[in-house]
Amino acid sequence: MFISELMSVNDVVDIISKYQFLTDSEVIDLDDAYQRVNVDKVLTLHDSPPFDKSAMDGYAIIASDSFSASNNNPVSLEVIDYVGAGSFSDKKVKSGLAIGIATGSPIPEGADAVIMKEYTIPSDDGMIDIVSAVSPGENVAFLGEDVKKGDLILEENTFIRSQEMAMVALSGYSKIEVYKKPKVLVINTGDELVEPCEVLPPAKIINSNHYAMKGKIESCLADVTMEHCIDDENVFRNLLLESVSDYDIIVTTGGTAVSKGDVVVRMVGDVGEVLVHGIAARPGKPFAFGIVNETPIFMLSGYPAAAFVLFDIFVRPFILKLQNINYNHKLVTCISNRKIPSNLGRIDYIRAYVEDGIVNPKLSRGSTIISTLMSANAYIVIEENREGVFEGETCDVLLFDSFKP
Amino acid sequence: MFISELMSVNDVVDIISKYQFLTDSEVIDLDDAYQRVNVDKVLTLHDSPPFDKSAMDGYAIIASDSFSASNNNPVSLEVIDYVGAGSFSDKKVKSGLAIGIATGSPIPEGADAVIMKEYTIPSDDGMIDIVSAVSPGENVAFLGEDVKKGDLILEENTFIRSQEMAMVALSGYSKIEVYKKPKVLVINTGDELVEPCEVLPPAKIINSNHYAMKGKIESCLADVTMEHCIDDENVFRNLLLESVSDYDIIVTTGGTAVSKGDVVVRMVGDVGEVLVHGIAARPGKPFAFGIVNETPIFMLSGYPAAAFVLFDIFVRPFILKLQNINYNHKLVTCISNRKIPSNLGRIDYIRAYVEDGIVNPKLSRGSTIISTLMSANAYIVIEENREGVFEGETCDVLLFDSFKP
Numbered sequence: 005m006f007i008s009e010l011m012s013v014n015d016v017v018d019i020i021s022k023y024q025f026l027t028d029s030e031v032i033d034l035d036d037a038y039q040r041v042n043v044d045k046v047l048t049l050h051d052s053p054p055f056d057k058s059a060m061d062g063y064a065i066i067a068s069d070s071f072s073a074s075n076n077n078p079v080s081l082e083v084i085d086y087v088g089a090g091s092f093s094d095k096k097v098k099s100g101l102a103i104g105i106a107t108g109s110p111i112p113e114g115a116d117a118v119i120m121k122e123y124t125i126p127s128d129d130g131m132i133d134i135v136s137a138v139s140p141g142e143n144v145a146f147l148g149e150d151v152k153k154g155d156l157i158l159e160e161n162t163f164i165r166s167q168e169m170a171m172v173a174l175s176g177y178s179k180i181e182v183y184k185k186p187k188v189l190v191i192n193t194g195d196e197l198v199e200p201c202e203v204l205p206p207a208k209i210i211n212s213n214h215y216a217m218k219g220k221i222e223s224c225l226a227d228v229t230m231e232h233c234i235d236d237e238n239v240f241r242n243l244l245l246e247s248v249s250d251y252d253i254i255v256t257t258g259g260t261a262v263s264k265g266d267v268v269v270r271m272v273g274d275v276g277e278v279l280v281h282g283i284a285a286r287p288g289k290p291f292a293f294g295i296v297n298e299t300p301i302f303m304l305s306g307y308p309a310a311a312f313v314l315f316d317i318f319v320r321p322f323i324l325k326l327q328n329i330n331y332n333h334k335l336v337t338c339i340s341n342r343k344i345p346s347n348l349g350r351i352d353y354i355r356a357y358v359e360d361g362i363v364n365p366k367l368s369r370g371s372t373i374i375s376t377l378m379s380a381n382a383y384i385v386i387e388e389n390r391e392g393v394f395e396g397e398t399c400d401v402l403l404f405d406s407f408k409p
Numbered sequence: 410m411f412i413s414e415l416m417s418v419n420d421v422v423d424i425i426s427k428y429q430f431l432t433d434s435e436v437i438d439l440d441d442a443y444q445r446v447n448v449d450k451v452l453t454l455h456d457s458p459p460f461d462k463s464a465m466d467g468y469a470i471i472a473s474d475s476f477s478a479s480n481n482n483p484v485s486l487e488v489i490d491y492v493g494a495g496s497f498s499d500k501k502v503k504s505g506l507a508i509g510i511a512t513g514s515p516i517p518e519g520a521d522a523v524i525m526k527e528y529t530i531p532s533d534d535g536m537i538d539i540v541s542a543v544s545p546g547e548n549v550a551f552l553g554e555d556v557k558k559g560d561l562i563l564e565e566n567t568f569i570r571s572q573e574m575a576m577v578a579l580s581g582y583s584k585i586e587v588y589k590k591p592k593v594l595v596i597n598t599g600d601e602l603v604e605p606c607e608v609l610p611p612a613k614i615i616n617s618n619h620y621a622m623k624g625k626i627e628s629c630l631a632d633v634t635m636e637h638c639i640d641d642e643n644v645f646r647n648l649l650l651e652s653v654s655d656y657d658i659i660v661t662t663g664g665t666a667v668s669k670g671d672v673v674v675r676m677v678g679d680v681g682e683v684l685v686h687g688i689a690a691r692p693g694k695p696f697a698f699g700i701v702n703e704t705p706i707f708m709l710s711g712y713p714a715a716a717f718v719l720f721d722i723f724v725r726p727f728i729l730k731l732q733n734i735n736y737n738h739k740l741v742t743c744i745s746n747r748k749i750p751s752n753l754g755r756i757d758y759i760r761a762y763v764e765d766g767i768v769n770p771k772l773s774r775g776s777t778i779i780s781t782l783m784s785a786n787a788y789i790v791i792e793e794n795r796e797g798v799f800e801g802e803t804c805d806v807l808l809f810d811s812f813k814p
Contacts, residue, residue: 034605035635038624052780054609061666068521089640090437090601090611107666108601108711110612150778157780161693165809167782170617170713174779196495196513200439200583204459207497207515212575219443221573230440235494261466306513308575350681373555374579375457375562404570408813 010284012388013351019279020293020318023300027184027252027326034172036301037164039225039409040182041328045159051148056111063102063117063124063132067140078133098129102132110146118143150406161328186226186326189251190217193258193268194306196236213311220315224323225409235259241271248299252326256317258306258336259292272301282352288314308374313353320407329409334387335400338363346392355380363401415689417793418756423696424684425723426470429703432589432657435456439577442569444630444814445587445638446733451563454581456553461516465548467530468507468537469520472545483538494572507537518550523548532671565694566733591631591731594656596648598663598673599711600640618662618716625720629728630814640664657731660724663711666695677706688795689755693719713779718758725812736814740790751797760785768806
């Protein structure tokens with residue numbers, strides 16, 4: 005039935021990792037770069053701020069003119085110009101002179117400080133009275149104080165959030181080279197599968213894997229195309245051969261176990277190579293992995309709950325890493341609030357709900373049961389060498405929240 | 410300068426919450442429902458499984474026929490039919506008979522158990538030998554064992570993940586009513602703003618807020634339109650009036666402080682109502698909030714770091730709740746690894762990096778400084794009534810990760 009003994013999940017991960025690659029890169033508008041990963045380092049073309057600028061609304065002055073100023077002893081200065089946002093003054097500040105200035109505007113030549121408007125009193129004839137002293141440099145944001153021209157702004161292979169978008173823009177770039185979004189084809193196989201409907205034909209079931217896989221692949225930030233295929237060797241093989249060069253990976257559901265005559269696995273073997281078939285995991289034993297024309301094919305069990313787990317364990321990390329998004333499963337330790345039986349020799353992934361470090365395993369563990377996934381926010385992971393967990397004992401937990409890129 | 414005393418952040422949140430609304434609903438393809446929120450309860454139209462089905466590949470039999478079976482004492486049965494996936498048998502299993510069955514196929518009439526293929530030995534003349542006993546019900550997944558027709562599958566107002574997509578499909582629906590994606594207009598104001606470029610014109614700076622806001626609004630799962638506007642009352646007012654009815658909310662940056670003559674705040678007041686102007690927060694003091702034709706206008710400071718914080722504190726929760734995504738800031742407690750000065754009477758939001766419960770505040774706190782946001786993964790939040798944090802003392806922290814819907 006399976007090509008060998010059931011393989012351990014760790015061995016499967018090792019095999020799959022040999023086929024990990026990165027998508028090609030493309031240059032895109034920085035506007036579209038949210039949640040992408042840049043290819044090259046970004047060095048800034050600009051100092052930031054790009055000039056000495058005022059950090060306040062007020063007057064650009066020579067600080068020493070203000071040293072004796074106080075409420076009782078104001079200093080009078082002549083206002084010779086005003087600099088608004090985006091403009092600059094071609095006048096020069098000398099002792100006894102001031103230039104009105106807006107926050108963010110360039111400090112005029114000669115001035116070395118800005119006195120806040122609040123500490124000045126306008127008088128009639130183009131003069132202001134200064135009623136407080138400022139030190140040289142006060143209320144000035146200096147050229148290059150945040151970053152200096154040529155500074156490294158973004159390391160290569162950085163996941164781009166809004167702050168990275170802003171900094172790359174400030175560095176002078178409106179385009180950026182990033183890894184392409186992975187293109188994923190999902191083929192849900194099965195003669196028994198129908199679209200959601202009000203009255204089910206006899207022996208048919210609704211193709212819920214279509215929707216589970218659609219959502220999951222979107223959660224991995226990839227582009228997804230969905231296909232349904234009947235359990236027919238030729239139809240499946242033709243679909244595979246037609247599609248394989250258009251996608252970075254193909255994910256199938258169903259057709260991996262004897263019941264379907266292994267249609268999927270046999271046809272992948274027929275036109276390519278099957279490297280894994282049958283793993284020591286529950287749910288998900290009839291998982292297979294193969295390569296057709298260098299394209300990895302992840303063959304998931306058709307059981308909804310099994311397909312769900314298999315995707316998260318094997319496919320999710322692969323799709324994220326295709327885009328160079330750094331991802332590894334992060335297990336946390338929780339205390340189980342009940343006894344969980346498990347068999348030696350296989351990994352168990354048990355749908356569970358975690359709150360405040362206490363994990364509550366879901367009772368119904370059948371691989372046809374997906375309703376329990378809705379109240380779940382984690383898998384309990386019971387390794388091969390562990391024979392279950394006692395109530396009150398610690399166990400490893402994989403939180404669904406940790407899947408978010 | 411400001412319409413009143415500086416308002417506390419809590420008071421501002423209270424005022425804004427009075428204008429919270431939900432977007433209209435729309436019926437969409439279930440295929441597109443990932444990360445949307447459904448409006449109504451979903452009751453399933455189907456039992457799941459929809460019929461008693463085989464959980465294994467093997468033979469449907471009457472269990473009592475197998476009770477005496479063992480390797481040394483096999484029981485011989487006549488195979489009268491085979492049921493593949495998606496098909497059913499119109500034959501009836503009686504004592505002495507068996508029907509071959511694939512996993513997931515309907516149990517034929519008369520049978521009450523499935524014996525796994527592994528425990529059978531085919532013999533020539535359409536007979537099999539059974540070498541193990543099964544109990545009634547063994548290897549059968551019963552009709553409605555996961556969910557029963559009419560069961561509540563999805564509460565109203567549920568955030569839809571891949572498992573909810575799958576369950577709604579199983580319930581018989583290929584469409585779902587959800588809250589519309591919020592439509593957000595961002596207007597970055599400022600004569601000094603230019604697009605990213607290699608050589609900056611004098612006194613100009615790059616419009617990094619455009620990119621920060623673009624990314625941030627995408628992170629809130631909303632549709633965003635970006636505009637730049639010069640510091641001109643009429644131009645801004647016209648843009649506001651033309652746009653206001655097309656968007657759920659408008660977010661502006663710049664033009665909220667005296668330096669710009671408060672262009673933005675004054676024009677919002679001119680055509681609508683300004684409810685907040687000036688808050689007791691750092692960065693972000695010159696925040697304003699107003700209403701024009703019932704559309705909320707969030708007026709953020711033009712300082713990049715201030716706009717960044719103000720968005721996260723006020724705008725993010727509002728946009729998420731527009732879609733009925735349940736969101737509230739979740740503060741966690743960390744230990745500061747250095748002293749953090751802070752003033753009484755205002756909230757400080759300090760960019761910081763948290764690891765293992767230890768929080769490292771970023772030194773450069775100027776509101777023009779956004780480079781520190783790239784190495785940050787959290788804000789330290791120091792409330793109004795706290796005069797800073799000592800090294801080794803606990804403080805409240807808002808993790809960026811908690812923003813992910």
